[in-house]
Amino acid sequence: MLAKGLALGVDNRQIQTAVLADSESDDPVVCPTDANELDAFREEFAGTTFWCGILLGGCGGQLLTRRGNIRVSHFAHFPDPEGLLPECGRRSRGVASADHLYVRAATQTWLRRQGHTPRYRYIDHGDVPVGSLVEIELDGRTLLLHMDPTTTPDWDAAQASDIILGPGVQVDYRTLVRRGYVNRIKFVSEGNQRVMMLGTELPMMGTDWDFELADCTIDEHGRLITPVVTRLKAARAAAERAPVPRPRSEKQEAPVQIGTLIRLINNAVQKEETTTVRELRDTAQLQVPRCGRRSFRATR
Numbered sequence: 001m002l003a004k005g006l007a008l009g010v011d012n013r014q015i016q017t018a019v020l021a022d023s024e025s026d027d028p029v030v031c032p033t034d035a036n037e038l039d040a041f042r043e044e045f046a047g048t049t050f051w052c053g054i055l056l057g058g059c060g061g062q063l064l065t066r067r068g069n070i071r072v073s074h075f076a077h078f079p080d081p082e083g084l085l086p087e088c089g090r091r092s093r094g095v096a097s098a099d100h101l102y103v104r105a106a107t108q109t110w111l112r113r114q115g116h117t118p119r120y121r122y123i124d125h126g127d128v129p130v131g132s133l134v135e136i137e138l139d140g141r142t143l144l145l146h147m148d149p150t151t152t153p154d155w156d157a158a159q160a161s162d163i164i165l166g167p168g169v170q171v172d173y174r175t176l177v178r179r180g181y182v183n184r185i186k187f188v189s190e191g192n193q194r195v196m197m198l199g200t201e202l203p204m205m206g207t208d209w210d211f212e213l214a215d216c217t218i219d220e221h222g223r224l225i226t227p228v229v230t231r232l233k234a235a236r237a238a239a240e241r242a243p244v245p246r247p248r249s250e251k252q253e254a255p256v257q258i259g260t261l262i263r264l265i266n267n268a269v270q271k272e273e274t275t276t277v278r279e280l281r282d283t284a285q286l287q288v289p290r291c292g293r294r295s296f297r298a299t300r
Contacts, residue, residue, distance in 0.1 A: 014071070014072070014074045014093060015031075015052065015063065015074055015075040015076065015077075015090075015093045016030060016031055016033070016074055016075065016093060016094055016095045016097065017029065017030055017031070017056060017075070017093070017094075017095065017097045017098035018031070018050040018051055018052065018053065018056075018063050018075050018098075019050070019051050019053035019055065019056060019098070019101070020045075020048055020049070020050065020051070021048070021049060021051070022049075022051060023051045023052070023053055023054055023058075023060035023061070023062075024053070024054055024055070024060075025051065025053055025055075026053075026055050026101050026104060026120070026122070027101070027105070028053075028056075028098035028101040028102055028105065028194075029045070029050070029098075029192060029193075030095055030098070030189065030192045030193065030194060031065060031073060031074055031075050031192070032073060032191070032192055033068065033072035033073050033074070034072075034073065035067050035068055035069065035073055037073075037191075037192075038065060038067050038068075038073040039067075041065070041192055042065060044192075049062060050062070050063040050064070050065070050075060051063060052075075052077065052088060052090060053101075054130075055100075055101060055122050055130060055131065056090060056092070056097060056098060056101070056130070056131075057089075057090050057091060057092060057097075057124075057129045057130045057131075058088060058090040059077075059086055059087065059088040059089065059090065061077050061078065061086045061088065062077075062078050063075040063076060063077060063078070064076055064077075064078055091129055092129050095189060095194075096167075096187065096194075098194070099131075099147060099166070099187045099194060100122055100130075100131030100132075100134050100145075100147045101122070101131065102187055102193075102194040102196065103120070103134050103136070103145060103147075103185075103196070104118075104120045106195070106196035106213065107136065107196070107213070110213050110214070111136075111138065111218065114217060114218055116138045116139060116218065117138075117139060118136050118137065118138055119136070119137040120134065120135070120136055120137075121134070121135040121137070122134055123135060128148045128150050128151055129148065131147060131148075132146070132147055132148035132150070132151045133145065133146060133147065133148075133151060134147060135159075138161075138218065138222055141161040141221070141222025142159050142160050142161055142222065143160070143161065143162050143164060143218075143222065143224065144157060144159070144160035144162070144163050144164070145163075145164045145165075145166060145185065146163065146164070146165050146166055146169045147166040147169075148166070148169070149166075149167070149168035149169050149170065151169070153165065153169065153171070155175055155179070161221060161222030161223060162183070162221075162222060162223040162224055163182075164182075164183045164184065164185055164224060165182055165183070165184045165185075165201075166184070166185055166186065167184075167186045167187075169184075171201070173203065176201065176202075176203050177203045180202075180203075180232060181200050181201060181202050181228065181229060181232060182200070182201045183198065183199070183200050183201075183224045183226060183229070184198070184199045184200070184201055184207055185197065185198055185199070186199070186209075196213060197209055197212075198211065198212070198213060198216055198224075198226055199211075199226075200226045200228035200229055202228070208228050211226060211227050211228075215227055231278060
């Protein structure tokens with residue numbers, strides 16, 4: 001039977017991602033959209049088969065590459081001997097539709113170099129696609145990656161040692177302040193591959209993406225440690241070693257502390273002490289839960 005909305009022998013679904021070798025594979029690939037780049041892609045993967053993978057939410061059927069003249073190049077389903085295309089309920093077909101599988105491709109070697117033996121699970125959650133949640137089991141601890149913005153994170157999830165947010169996944173301000181930071185991931189295209197980028201979101205400061213996977217580690221508690229998290233930990237340690245003087249009145253505490261930090265930051269800026277400025281900024285960031293939005297703006 002011909003799938004609804006498909007013309008005989010023509011696949012209008014514009015599939016941009018596939019998996020290699022068989023339908024149950026978790027080895028993803030992206031089809032180049034440019035016709036000339038597709039020619040090089042076909043040569044690179046000569047002898048390799050492409051599939052509408054189960055872990056992509058696909059039908060498990062074999063795919064071919066279709067060279068675009070008017071439309072972009074893309075994967076398409078093989079028709080049967082009568083020229084009919086298989087029915088396929090795959091909902092996500094764009095360039096980002098295999099990003100949950102690229103999590104493994106990006107992190108497996110990195111984790112093994114740190115002494116871990118990672119195991120990956122791609123979970124469908126309710127009505128959202130398979131791979132909306134990716135669990136990485138690390139020797140008794142679990143990283144939980146939220147890859148779909150329609151899936152609300154459970155910040156108290158017992159199975160998660162750390163929760164990492166994918167593109168468009170929101171965190172409410174109170175949770176962000178309570179946690180101090182939230183780590184994020186996103187993918188960018190490089191040729192026919194997708195490359196992972198890591199970032200850390202801070203309250204009222206947005207997400208800093210200025211580092212690579214090699215700059216990050218997993219600590220003994222199974223948490224992702226980025227350069228931003230390292231600076232926050234250093235700021236907390238510095239604050240414990242040299243606490244900001246406390247005023248007599250509890251009501252005056254936040255303004256006096258922020259004022260002191262502003263003076264210290266200004267002095268460090270004048271002396272061009274970049275590292276000190278960064279540490280003091282992170283110390284000021286720690287005052288957000290107590291000082292409120294208005295007081296903190298003075299330190300920016």
